[in-house]
Amino acid sequence: MSTEAATEVASSEHGDGAGHDDHAHAHPKFLAHHFDTPLQQFETAKLGMWAFLAQELLFFSGLFVAYGIYRSWYPETFAVCSHLLSRPMGGGNTIVLLFSSWTAAMAVRAAQLGQKKNTSRFLLVTIFCAFIFLFIKYLEWGHKFHEGLLPGHYFGHQYGGFFGAIPADAEVPDLPAKAHIFFGIYFIMTGVHALHVIVGIGVLIWIWRRNERGDFSKEYFTAVDLAALYWHLVDLIWIYLFPLLYLID
Amino acid sequence: MSEIVSTNQAEIHEHPDDGAVHAHISPWQFYVKIFLGLVCLTLLTIGVAYIHLGKLNLIVAIVIATLKASLVVTFFMHLKYDNKFNALMFLSALLFIGIFFAYTMNDTDHRGQIDSAQGTERYSGNGKMAPGGEQPLEHEDDSKMPMHRTVGGSETK
Numbered sequence: 215m216s217t218e219a220a221t222e223v224a225s226s227e228h229g230d231g232a233g234h235d236d237h238a239h240a241h242p243k244f245l246a247h248h249f250d251t252p253l254q255q256f257e258t259a260k261l262g263m264w265a266f267l268a269q270e271l272l273f274f275s276g277l278f279v280a281y282g283i284y285r286s287w288y289p290e291t292f293a294v295c296s297h298l299l300s301r302p303m304g305g306g307n308t309i310v311l312l313f314s315s316w317t318a319a320m321a322v323r324a325a326q327l328g329q330k331k332n333t334s335r336f337l338l339v340t341i342f343c344a345f346i347f348l349f350i351k352y353l354e355w356g357h358k359f360h361e362g363l364l365p366g367h368y369f370g371h372q373y374g375g376f377f378g379a380i381p382a383d384a385e386v387p388d389l390p391a392k393a394h395i396f397f398g399i400y401f402i403m404t405g406v407h408a409l410h411v412i413v414g415i416g417v418l419i420w421i422w423r424r425n426e427r428g429d430f431s432k433e434y435f436t437a438v439d440l441a442a443l444y445w446h447l448v449d450l451i452w453i454y455l456f457p458l459l460y461l462i463d
Numbered sequence: 464m465s466e467i468v469s470t471n472q473a474e475i476h477e478h479p480d481d482g483a484v485h486a487h488i489s490p491w492q493f494y495v496k497i498f499l500g501l502v503c504l505t506l507l508t509i510g511v512a513y514i515h516l517g518k519l520n521l522i523v524a525i526v527i528a529t530l531k532a533s534l535v536v537t538f539f540m541h542l543k544y545d546n547k548f549n550a551l552m553f554l555s556a557l558l559f560i561g562i563f564f565a566y567t568m569n570d571t572d573h574r575g576q577i578d579s580a581q582g583t584e585r586y587s588g589n590g591k592m593a594p595g596g597e598q599p600l601e602h603e604d605d606s607k608m609p610m611h612r613t614v615g616g617s618e619t620k
Contacts, residue, residue, distance in 0.1 A: 250482065251481075251482025251483070252482060252483050252484050253482050253483060253484050254482070256484045257546055260545065260546065260549060261546070261548065261549060261552075264549040264552045264553060265552060267553070267556075268552050268553060268555070268556035269556075271553075271556045271557070271560060272556055272559060272560065272563075275559075275560040275563055275564075276563075278560075278564075279563055279564055279567050279568070282564060282567075282568055283567065283568060283571045286568060286571065286572050287571070301509065305505065305509055308505050309502060309505065312498060312501045312502060312505065313498065315498075315501075315535060315539055316494060316495070316497070316498040316539070318539070319494050319497075319538075319539040320491060320494060323488060323489065323491065323494065326486045326488050327488065433483060433484065434484075435486075436484075439541075442539075442540075443540055446535055446536075446539050446540045449535060449539075450532050450535055450536070453528050453531045453532050453535070454525075454528050454532070456505075456508075456528075457508050457512070457524035457525075457527070457528055458524070458528075461508060461509065461512035461524060462512075462520075462521075463512070463515065463520055
């Protein structure tokens with residue numbers, strides 16, 4: 215139904231499927247020739263992005279289910295280990311990411327209004343926030359490494375001796391059994407999330423460069439919009455990770 | 464779908480159905496308010512974590528996180544003004560995540576309650592007897608039991 219409607223609109227604009235070159239106004243530079251209208255191109259790109267985001271959610275859901283299973287099996291271990299994570303750092307990172315989500319939304323708004331300079335500014339602030347997030351993450355992880363709070367059988371093995379034998383009586387804080395499982399989940403979940411942050415930085419830099427080059431306008435801001443959508447997803451995941459990992463009891 | 468959106472937007476912005484993109488642009492003050500709302504909810508979830516509510520803590524944390532996620536998805540990600548098909552796709556992903564959780568945890572949380580053939584007649588969480596299981600043996604050899612039987616309360620203290 216919808217495609218029929220779209221084709222109808224298009225054919226009425228183009229006459230009886232006349233050559234696209236005859237209608238330069240209907241085919242601006244940014245419009246790929248296999249699309250009839252800018253709106254159709256925009257909707258198609260958005261649909262594709264949302265399909266990707268849905269996939270991202272399903273991908274992360276595997277980690278969240280693993281978290282759910284183990285938290286349900288070892289509730290006390292999770293509560294005790296959660297207190298070893300730094301709430302100020304986790305909370306601070308939450309605010310940093312929320313702020314970067316706001317600046318990403320503002321970048322899209324500026325792009326929609328055709329304000330090239332503001333788009334660039336907001337994109338740069340977003341990228342800067344992403345780096346702050348990673349820096350705080352680095353401090354947190356470093357701290358855990360020094361204390362030997364590592365995933366799986368690396369647990370209890372203090373930083374500096376990854377390749378040696380794991381001492382049976384390593385100086386590890388007195389923790390409940392299965393603590394290594396909590397830290398396995400912590401490192402994988404925050405690690406995969408941090409990987410998304412790093413990819414996001416790359417995408418945002420690319421979009422910033424394209425904006426500087428003058429690719430975008432009031433009529434065409436799709437790429438800015440989609441990059442921001444991806445960045446909001448990264449924020450979305452963290453919104454759940456923070457209370458689930460840092461704020462247990 | 465594009466038909467629906469374009470007519471909607473034509474109504475709102477009085478644009479003709481000209482095939483151009485007419486985005487809904489929110490005022491910047493509105494975005495600031497959403498951001499401040501998100502910060503308040505973050506502070507709230509941190510505050511609530513210091514109050515002991517037992518199992519309610521987890522539920523409250525998830526409800527607040529979902530509120531925050533809704534704000535981000537609805538306004539920052541423009542789903543409210545977007546093609547409704549995108550929202551449908553997003554929500555269907557959530558539905559399948561729900562199914563994933565429900566079926567998996569229904570299994571993992573109830574292992575040991577019914578499978579007496581494997582000697583798992585106790586609740587895995589607390590080691591207490593599960594109804595309907597076999598009577599415990601006089602001298603249990605814990606080393607032969609599945610790992611998850613021996614976890615939880617007793618071992619951690």
